[in-house]
Amino acid sequence: MQLEDYFNFLAPNDIRLKGSRIGIETILYDYIYRDRTPEEIAKIYTSLTLEQVYATILYYLHNQESVSQYIADWLEWGHQQRQAQARNPHPAAARLQKLREQQKAEKKGYEPQVSHG
Numbered sequence: 370m371q372l373e374d375y376f377n378f379l380a381p382n383d384i385r386l387k388g389s390r391i392g393i394e395t396i397l398y399d400y401i402y403r404d405r406t407p408e409e410i411a412k413i414y415t416s417l418t419l420e421q422v423y424a425t426i427l428y429y430l431h432n433q434e435s436v437s438q439y440i441a442d443w444l445e446w447g448h449q450q451r452q453a454q455a456r457n458p459h460p461a462a463a464r465l466q467k468l469r470e471q472q473k474a475e476k477k478g479y480e481p482q483v484s485h486g
Contacts, residue, residue, distance in 0.1 A: 375424040
């Protein structure tokens with residue numbers, strides 16, 4: 370089997386499992402950072418086969434330096450996106466956050482009435 374049998378190399382920062390929209394970073398994050406077994410990962414991503422999960426892990430093990438950088442870049446991109454979103458939240462998210470803060474303030478100001486009867 371060739372790598373092309375398992376992966377679509379769409380861009381240097383976008384490698385997907387063939388027949389899916391799942392990137393290798395998704396599988397490898399579960400494997401490396403969440404210590405999930407290939408079998409556990411295959412149960413989570415039911416559109417993938419166990420063979421595809423093992424192929425992804427094998428690809429990582431054979432290309433550890435470049436794939437580790439790929440994952441580090443992906444994690445950094447995600448961090449940057451969360452920071453940008455926090456600086457400029459969607460109006461609906463901002464309204465929800467304001468409602469949460471109001472509810473929290475109301476709970477702090479609420480004191481139950483104690484009956485002295």
